[in-house]
Amino acid sequence: MCGIVGYVGSQSALDVVLAGLKRLEYRGYDSAGVAVLADGGLASARKAGKLANLEKELVERPLPAGATGIGHTRWATHGGPTDVNAHPHLDNAGRVAVVHNGIIENFAELRAELAERGHVLESETDTEVVAHLLAEEFSGCAGLAEAMRLVCRRLEGAFTLVAVHADEPDVVVGARRNSPLVVGVGEDEAFLASDVAAFIAHTRSAIELGQDQVVELRRDGVGDGVTVTDFDGRPAEVRSYHVDWDASAAEKGGYDYFMLKEIAEQPKAVADTLLGRIGVDGALTLDELRIPAAVLKEVDKVVIVACGTAFHAGLIAKYAIEHWTRIPCEVELASEFRYRDPILGGRSLVIAISQSGETMDTLMALRHARDQGATVLAICNTNGSTIPRESDAVLYTHAGPEVAVASTKAFLTQLVACYLVALYLGQVRGTKWGDEIRAVIRDLADISGEVERVLETMEPVRTLARSLSDKRTVLFLGRHVGYPVALEGALKLKELAYMHAEGFAAGELKHGPIALIEDDVPVVVIVPSPKGRSVLHDKIVSNIQEIRARGARTIVIAEEGDEAVVPYADHLVRIPATPTLLQPLVAAVPLQVFACELATARGNEVDQPRNLAKSVTVE
Ligand code: F6R
Numbered sequence: 348m349c350g351i352v353g354y355v356g357s358q359s360a361l362d363v364v365l366a367g368l369k370r371l372e373y374r375g376y377d378s379a380g381v382a383v384l385a386d387g388g389l390a391s392a393r394k395a396g397k398l399a400n401l402e403k404e405l406v407e408r409p410l411p412a413g414a415t416g417i418g419h420t421r422w423a424t425h426g427g428p429t430d431v432n433a434h435p436h437l438d439n440a441g442r443v444a445v446v447h448n449g450i451i452e453n454f455a456e457l458r459a460e461l462a463e464r465g466h467v468l469e470s471e472t473d474t475e476v477v478a479h480l481l482a483e484e485f486s487g488c489a490g491l492a493e494a495m496r497l498v499c500r501r502l503e504g505a506f507t508l509v510a511v512h513a514d515e516p517d518v519v520v521g522a523r524r525n526s527p528l529v530v531g532v533g534e535d536e537a538f539l540a541s542d543v544a545a546f547i548a549h550t551r552s553a554i555e556l557g558q559d560q561v562v563e564l565r566r567d568g569v570g571d572g573v574t575v576t577d578f579d580g581r582p583a584e585v586r587s588y589h590v591d592w593d594a595s596a597a598e599k600g601g602y603d604y605f606m607l608k609e610i611a612e613q614p615k616a617v618a619d620t621l622l623g624r625i626g627v628d629g630a631l632t633l634d635e636l637r638i639p640a641a642v643l644k645e646v647d648k649v650v651i652v653a654c655g656t657a658f659h660a661g662l663i664a665k666y667a668i669e670h671w672t673r674i675p676c677e678v679e680l681a682s683e684f685r686y687r688d689p690i691l692g693g694r695s696l697v698i699a700i701s702q703s704g705e706t707m708d709t710l711m712a713l714r715h716a717r718d719q720g721a722t723v724l725a726i727c728n729t730n731g732s733t734i735p736r737e738s739d740a741v742l743y744t745h746a747g748p749e750v751a752v753a754s755t756k757a758f759l760t761q762l763v764a765c766y767l768v769a770l771y772l773g774q775v776r777g778t779k780w781g782d783e784i785r786a787v788i789r790d791l792a793d794i795s796g797e798v799e800r801v802l803e804t805m806e807p808v809r810t811l812a813r814s815l816s817d818k819r820t821v822l823f824l825g826r827h828v829g830y831p832v833a834l835e836g837a838l839k840l841k842e843l844a845y846m847h848a849e850g851f852a853a854g855e856l857k858h859g860p861i862a863l864i865e866d867d868v869p870v871v872v873i874v875p876s877p878k879g880r881s882v883l884h885d886k887i888v889s890n891i892q893e894i895r896a897r898g899a900r901t902i903v904i905a906e907e908g909d910e911a912v913v914p915y916a917d918h919l920v921r922i923p924a925t926p927t928l929l930q931p932l933v934a935a936v937p938l939q940v941f942a943c944e945l946a947t948a949r950g951n952e953v954d955q956p957r958n959l960a961k962s963v964t965v966e
Contacts, residue, residue, distance in 0.1 A: 348422035349448035356536020360416030367545030375422025378433035382444035385413030393433035419446035426471030438482030452504035517566035606751035619745035629785035653700035662831035664765030685715035702757035704732025812944035829873035836938035843946035866898035
């Protein structure tokens with residue numbers, strides 16, 4: 348939540364910062380602002396609403412040109428989305444500017460202290476106190492980096508801070524605790540950003556920052572001019588890495604929305620997540636896991652923690668893990684996990700699933716798990732992010748950057764990664780034969796082509812979605828792995844189309860939700876394969892008849908060749924036949940397309956749904 352950019356170099360800081368903010372707007376779009384150091388002073392502009400409002404303001408009231416600057420795009424926490432609450436925040440003399448992502452928990456106390464000392468704070472934000480504290484510390488110490496260290500030691504909560512001071516025109520300083528910040532190192536320039544997407548057009552060379560670290564970028568000798576210390580000023584070890592995707596991956600590439608592009612990228616993303624993980628003999632080679640086989644053999648319980656769409660991936664993974672390994676598996680919303688005092692120990696394997704790798708709820712859950720002695724494996728899409736860094740091991744999904752707020756390709760690749768982990772556990776523990784594992788891997792390898800085929804047949808789904816744009820409610824039903832798919836379909840529709848949408852286990856319908864069925868309510872039903880557990884298939888066909896008898900308009904997602912559902916489907920969406928456990932990889936796709944099209948028909952902003960942000964770094 349909130350996107351931050353800092354720049355020092357030889358280009359126009361304003362241009363670099365605005366271009367970076369554009370790439371980070373997915374993180375929040377309640378307001379935006381910039382500050383540049385120029386002509387011995389500091390100039391800033393900020394505006395409520397999307398970045399476009401700020402750009403308009405800058406055309407009407409241009410800032411002077413400078414080569415050092417910072418910027419921010421906000422997801423509001425403390426204080427509404429107004430001009431005054433927009434970042435950057437300045438001290439009273441207008442010499443310091445600061446942008447912030449996170450929450451400073453002791454801000455009320457600090458604010459009262461500052462007021463007593465005569466400071467006048469104009470916004471309702473927690474951030475403004477930092478600008479004032481930095482100004483106070485700066486006057487008595489060795490520079491902005493030292494001032495930042497002193498201030499950070501007084502702050503409680505989670506924060507990324509990036510600041511500039513008019514008296515140090517060649518310096519940008521950043522700090523982080525429990526909130527993301529990466530450094531980009533160019534030829535004669537350097538960057539700070541919440542995400543590498545902000546500077547990928549300039550450099551693919553990045554530095555990870557650890558917890559409780561302060562970084563100083565200096566124009567003189569940029570590159571070598573990057574200094575990282577802890578909050579006490581001790582030099583910190585720096586880990587550099589190369590970003591393995593380029594600027595074009597973070598562009599829309601001719602699509603109207605990132606979401607459409609990301610849906611279309613799924614066949615490749617799925618294939619990429621399998622790449623290099625299957626040996627010549629067809630066995631799995633997940634050496635990157637770095638969890639010794641001896642530890643995996645001893646695991647007596649798997650617990651998956653995740654949020655939102657990643658949680659739905661976890662719910663599906665449970666079926667595969669328990670079926671293939673016979674290890675009990677629990678799946679828990681990360682935001683609930685640590686508050687119920689979960690039973691964990693040295694033999695527990697906790698799997699934290701997160702696209703961004705920064706979700707605070709998931710991070711807190713994994714920290715709790717590690718404190719209890721559990722081994723933590725992250726399934727993550729973002730290299731160098733906090734969740735994999737704090738886990739014992741990581742399996743990266745290779746979905747490439749996901750920019751649209753609604754997760755699509757990350758979901759499919761999280762599923763693939765979960766299947767790989769489940770199979771690997773089965774391989775190491777000997778609960779699955781080699782030829783069984785090879786057969787599942789062959790099926791997984793086919794999925795990329797199957798998803799491609801689904802995408803080629805989506806026009807009727809789009810037409811159907813448009814025809815339902817004035818409905819108030821859409822329900823989703825599934826059984827077995829189709830149940831989490833139903834939850835995911837409902838989540839996509841809620842967040843994008845702002846409609847009442849709910850997913851149910853089809854068997855639960857008769858225990859209450861069937862009362863929601865009335866004339867012409869659209870109900871999407873995900874039908875399991877008739878070839879797998881035929882008992883499941885027969886039961887859901889009965890469920891379809893029950894709701895149809897009560898007036899529902901049935902939208903049936905069923906595999907090719909399933910003729911039993913035809914008489915009961917008002918609309919039939921065909922998906923390729925797959926093994927039962929892998930069906931979510933193809934069944935989720937029409938639901939993504941459905942939600943995207945329905946949202947478009949309702950005139951909603953597909954990539955930036957209201958009230959949401961891509962990376963949720965507050966609890
Ligand atoms: C929904 C969506 C969210 C995320 C959730 C977890 O489309 O994207 O529900 O899945 O916020 O985010 P990550 O995976 O980054 O931890």
